[in-house]
Amino acid sequence: MPPFLGRVLVVLLAGLLAATGALAQSQWPTPPATPTPSEQISGPLTGGTADHTKFEILKQTFATGSDVTQACLSCHTETGGHFMRNIHWTWEYTNPATGQQLGKKHLVNNFCTNARGNEGMCAQCHAGYGWKDEGFDFTDETKIDCLVCHERTGTYYKTPNSPGSPACSVMFEGKPPMDLTRIAQSVGLPERANCGACHFNGGGGDNVKHGDLSSALKHPPRSLDVHMGVDGLNFACTACHITNKHLWAGSRYQIEAKDQDGTGLPGQRRDVATCESCHGLSPHEVDSIASFKRNDHVSSLACQTCHIPEYARGGVATMTHWDWRTAGKTRNGEGYHEHGYTQGNGEHRYTYKSIKGDFVYAENLVPLYRWFDGQMNYTTIDTKFDIDRQPIAINDFSGDREDGRSRIWPFKPMYTWMPADVGNGTLVYTHLWGEDDSSYWGNYDMGKAIAFGMKKAGLPYSGQYGFVETVSYWPITHMVAPKEDALSCESCHAVGGRLDGLKGLYLPGRDHNRWLDLIGVIAVLGTLSGILGHALIRIISSFRGQHS
């Protein structure tokens, strides 16, 4: 049967089955909640064949993490070579489409601004040991940090690679010593807490950056994330971000906004982290007209758009605004911070820090929806911009209904007033972390910190700094709610709905032609009044007729 006829048949059949669909809905929640928590489900490597507590080489006392790495590499002979090619190690990514040099090694973000030059602090989240300046050897595989991703005790931690200003280093004092032997023997596939150690804390704190990646995902209920829920599927991050030779699927530098390949051939493994790679291109079971229509929506809507009704759920707030202009205030010559926001889980968040400025936090947020073709264009350190055209997009993106690659995606927008070179119209590398008297964190002199940071990077600086308003866009893709919590049609198919103002589509319920409706309503009301008038004359004349 030709596919066209098939679909027509399906439409007809779907009607008959509408009643069955309603029945199926009553059997929610799906997937069913599991009463007993299971192990976190990782990618295809699930099911180990070795017990690391039995390895002789791990039964020693380790002085440093690097010693553990050397033990690991003695068996996992090829892993060092594989690992040193991935972005967790290189912090570098060249976008093949735009040629832009991306990655934390180069980019300026609108949170703590730049890792470049501040590696002593920021490279705590580098999957290696000791990166504090240009001297780090990226070819030394013994400096790989295996444990941060693979240890399972939860007792492993890292501290900054350089001391920094005493004003800051005090934060990292007094940590308990680590039992590296026990930690080394505990290794296994990464769990959510492993990835989360860095990815939940992007931007300088819990859920600050992404909005959809927070500590709430360490032990989430399925209502927060249907895949990761401990009372549901209990997926680890690597269940979707599958790995091949320590290269991960799913990257926000190169996003697949519209997966057209679905599950692939039978038995084929597709190295992508898209929803479609598991759920296919017709993800909704066709048991009603509505679910048939939902499958049509896949062409225009990212799955995330309907299935992540809000981000920053689960009691952990995300930052929405940051103002560096107010940074540097001191009390008795010392930096301070202020609590100002209590989030859903009861924890307090700072709304002012001398080292960073003012913040605004929020949670349970409705995303911004835009056509997105997956291509992010960054304002990098060498991008010139017009300072009169603010906010300046740190990462802008393109997308259009007509281009065949775009879908409507949800985003978290982040607005920040941040330092820039207003003379040259560029972003700046600010020297935040250091033991010298130019580091902003400890000395609070922005001009000096910028001049130092730019000089260190060998970049031109006009000497004239100011603050510009910037915006960055973060695609929302985690915290997928169970389907019973997905958006309903009216969320968008209504005047003032979530897609209000979004161009490039005709949206029934939202879109009207004012003139057509005006003429239509006048025609209907005109007919009614014509009928009334006609009837009235009939009644009056019949009344007269009786009299005459």
Next chain:
Amino acid sequence: MTMRRVKIFSLFERFWHWAQMALIMVLLFSGFGLHGFHHLIGFETAVTLHTLSALLLLLLWAFGTFWLFTTRSWRHFIPTLSGMWKVFHFYSFGIFKGEHHPYRKAYWRKHNPLQALAYLMLKIVLFPLIWITGLIYLFYFLWRDMPHASEWLTGLAYVHTGAAYAILVFVLVHIYMLTTGHSFKEHLMPMINGFDDVDLTPEEEAYLLKDEPENIR
């Protein structure tokens, strides 16, 4: 010529009329709901109802059209000017003076000329306008990747909505017309039991009495 009560609407015709009436009501109600004029039913329910009733109506029309041509009933809808002026004059003036409707149903002309023209326009203009645009709209998933598909959809939706307004106007006038001439009930009953007063020629009367006694009272 004799006035007799003759069955002018067969069982299928009556079923067609009332099923069509019900489906059009559902379509108008759900359609204007989708348009955002009311929120008495959810969008999902409205889409389901609208799609299902539209498909059922198309099926009904397929049978109806088949029936029209196989029974030669299509001839009732052929437009004619004969008597048109009298009918028009009646609705404009005569009706107020208590005059009787000038038209007498004939065996092969059960609609007055104005009625026949109105129904014909409904059948060949308004209905096709709404079902053709509706079907193309329903199958948007097949042509959504054509260039400017979204703009075409917008145009289609406007035509579809415009036709809906026109059909609503027809429905209002159609119902009002039942109150003219005879009583509301007298107009309604033929579509329920099938029988109405028809001016028969002696030959027609003789034929019906002999060959179709069940269709004449």
